[in-house]
Amino acid sequence: MTEDGPSGLRMAGATPDTLEALRLDAAGALERGLGFVMAHGDAFAQLRAQVILQARPVQDATDAVAEHQSGDGSFSLLGLAAAGAPGLREEAARGLPEALLGSLEALVVFAELSALTHPCVEASAAYLGRIQRPDGSWGRDDDEPTDRLYATGMLAGLLGRTRFVRTEVLEASGSFVGDLFSPERVEERDWRSLVAFGVFFTGVHHDLADAALQWIGRALERGFRRRSYDATETLQMLLQCGAMAVPGAELAPAELLHAVLAEQGPDGGFAELAEGGVPARVAPTVDCLKGIIALCDSLS
Numbered sequence: 001m002t003e004d005g006p007s008g009l010r011m012a013g014a015t016p017d018t019l020e021a022l023r024l025d026a027a028g029a030l031e032r033g034l035g036f037v038m039a040h041g042d043a044f045a046q047l048r049a050q051v052i053l054q055a056r057p058v059q060d061a062t063d064a065v066a067e068h069q070s071g072d073g074s075f076s077l078l079g080l081a082a083a084g085a086p087g088l089r090e091e092a093a094r095g096l097p098e099a100l101l102g103s104l105e106a107l108v109v110f111a112e113l114s115a116l117t118h119p120c121v122e123a124s125a126a127y128l129g130r131i132q133r134p135d136g137s138w139g140r141d142d143d144e145p146t147d148r149l150y151a152t153g154m155l156a157g158l159l160g161r162t163r164f165v166r167t168e169v170l171e172a173s174g175s176f177v178g179d180l181f182s183p184e185r186v187e188e189r190d191w192r193s194l195v196a197f198g199v200f201f202t203g204v205h206h207d208l209a210d211a212a213l214q215w216i217g218r219a220l221e222r223g224f225r226r227r228s229y230d231a232t233e234t235l236q237m238l239l240q241c242g243a244m245a246v247p248g249a250e251l252a253p254a255e256l257l258h259a260v261l262a263e264q265g266p267d268g269g270f271a272e273l274a275e276g277g278v279p280a281r282v283a284p285t286v287d288c289l290k291g292i293i294a295l296c297d298s299l300s
Helices: 016-040 043-052 058-066 088-093 098-112 119-131 145-159 167-180 191-203 209-225 231-241 253-262 278-298
Strands: none
Touching: 016 043, 016 253, 016 278, 043 058, 043 098, 043 278, 058 098, 058 119, 088 098, 088 145, 088 278, 098 119, 098 145, 119 145, 119 167, 145 167, 145 191, 167 191, 191 209, 191 231, 209 231, 231 253, 231 278, 253 278
């Protein structure tokens, strides 16, 4: 891919015929991707994929998540980390407490399903408020602040999209994340930090949000064009932020869709270079199913 994007797809250069061809390619990619997940994913990954493709109702997925909630509002693991979800996978390897990781997985799925108004989310918000550290972060006591950035940015950003979180919880997390933010940090080609800041500043009202999102968007586009982040990672970043565009990033949906489709493996899965082989490619493939649909909806 060149700086101008494949076949003039950067920005508004795509023709109607090009867009129609992309849609046809995307339809085939969705079918192959579903086949990969059904062959290699666990029952919950299969359910997520089927719901995304509207083959199962959303309530089937929310009911499945609710079954993992404990009486204190926390969640047991749903399997996203084990299936290779970027960021979550690394947190699991670093020993993030299971109840905290499970709660983060649950909020990610509720956000994916546009179900952050679900009653389970209210109990989860109360639980997370109770276990928030005095400095506003979430994580283990022996972790350095930068090691707690990913979980804190993600949790606070997702909670900020709900109507259940207490203001003081977001204010405390805002102090923690705001103190760690700098343009230099998001330009370090660290996907996890970029996502943590992106999800936080798109979900929480903060004085730094407007300026921070400009830096984040530019860093994301620069990383994509320099191949520091592949198309799948770039798409996952946008999905976590809940939008197919962020301020500062000039990534046309057609260009990104073309690049994502080019990364699909012969077996239908995505993230072929992911450590852990086929099992670690399931969650990225589910994400790509959702992202491909969102990008197709954004084509003009």
